[in-house]
Amino acid sequence: MFKLLKDIKDDYLVVGVSAGPDSMALLHMLIENGSKKLVCAHVNHNVRKESQEEEEYLRDFCKKNNVIFECMKIEKYHENNFENEARKKRYAFYEEILKKYNSHSLFLAHHGDDLIETVLMKIVRGSNLEGYAGIKTISKQKDYIIHRPLLEFTKEDLIKYNKDNNIKYYIDNTNTDDNYTRNRYRNTIVPLLKKEDNAVHKKFLKYSHTLQDYYNYIEDVVNEKIDKYYKNNTIDIDIFNEEHPFMQRNIIFYLLSATYNNESNIIKDKHIDDILSLIQSNKPNQIISLPKGYFAKKEYNIVSITNKVKNNAEYNIEFNEYLKIDDMIIEKVNHYNTDGNDVCRLNSKDIKLPLYIRCKRDGDIISPLGLNGTKKIKDIFIDAKIPTEVRNNYPILTDSEDKVLWIPNIKKSKYCIKKDGKYDIILISYSEREE
Helix, strand or coil, X not given: CHHHHHHCCXXXXXXXXXXXXXXXXXXXXXXXXXXXXXXXXEEECCCCCCHHHHHHHHHHHHHHCCCEEEEEECCCCCCCCHHHHHHHHHHHHHHHHHHHCCCCEEECCCCHHHHHHHHHHHHHHCCCHHHHCCCCCEEECCCCEEECCCCCCCHHHHHHHHHHCCCCCCCCHHXXXXXXXXXXXXXXXXXXXXXXXXXXXXXXXXXXXXXXXXXXXXXXXXXXXXXXXXXXXXXXXXXXXXXCHHHHHHHHHHHHHHXXXXXXXXXXXXXXXHHHHHHHCCCCEEEEXXXXXXXXXXXXXXXXXXXXXXXXXXXXXXXXXXXXXXXXXXXXXXXXXXXXXXXXXXXXXXXXXXXXXXXXXXXXXXXXCCCCCCEEHHHHHHHCCCCHHHHCCCCEEECXXXXXXXXXCCEEECCCCCCCCCCCEEEEEEEHHXX
8 A cells, every 4th residue: 555655646545434443543553654734534424323423533633633624524415225324425535525635546455354245235236347346456547546555454454453552443333223224235145155165255356357457457448439430429230240240249338428427326237138129120210218317219220318308219118217208207106286187197007007108090099088988088188289290209108918007297097096096196297397
């Protein structure tokens, strides 16, 4: 680690410190080195009674050791996924502190046990080659570099270091809560692996470095080839099909990474498989949904990734929580007060899940709410004075047996339930301009 510090030109190093044994050991190691000015960046997550005590301890520790102390306290959480929201807020704070001190070097205390857990979780969940490598020793971000110099150490090594150097640290008791996925790996699987080989973390580190080397090589090859296959924001299918299937997957991953600005945990194998199936399909015009309101569109021999559905594109998209078609948004909600055509309440016992959003097809009919028999959707569009050029692309809700359940903002089917009825699904529709 000390050789690493000599190569860093920044005057200030920012260190993410929680007051746990790992980050306290890292902070002390950097203090002992003494070659750089240190900024301790602490996030008070404000979810445990010890949080304030830990903040005060760190503030005093930094004062005694001539370390700059910067702290952020999270007052409220708004997302259902606490870990994800806390991580986003934490890294946003780190970036703020890096800019404040004109530093490009962030030090974090991930260790060998963390690497084992991450690799195993990626394997079980599915990832790409880079993801399977787990945690990088050096991660290059847009404006800074993350350094993780403790990956060669285990948790036990760092606790021993603290005891040998008389460094106080705090234990987060939530780390023993097996309701969290990572904790189940940490408390059950990692100890089992260590019984087989006490230095197993070093094997995982070698595995990680090997996969990163392969990924870096493949990324270089993709960068050399990407302009051949991707021009004017479209994939030329005829040229793309000449490439080896392995490289095809990596080209798609490269394009999706660019689309999502390399944001982690968004791109799954399923998204790559779906785009490859789209490319290989015999249908000339199709569209599939991607995360965060994006779509992959096929128009004859080209495919593009966009956040807007184009008129006359055929689509049939499984609906989960949220979907945008042109300027119409369809969203699943927990409550809604009115009972107009902009809301559809369903009882999952009456229909066949999953739900789909698709475009109109010739011969489509609906069983209108409050009327006997059926009516052609074509006639409903005419009655509603929907322009001809809009009708073919207008979104229609169906179940998995292709029963038309709802024409958003226009007509409900007999499967739609009134506000005072029994239902477990609520969908609403509104214009993007109303957001």
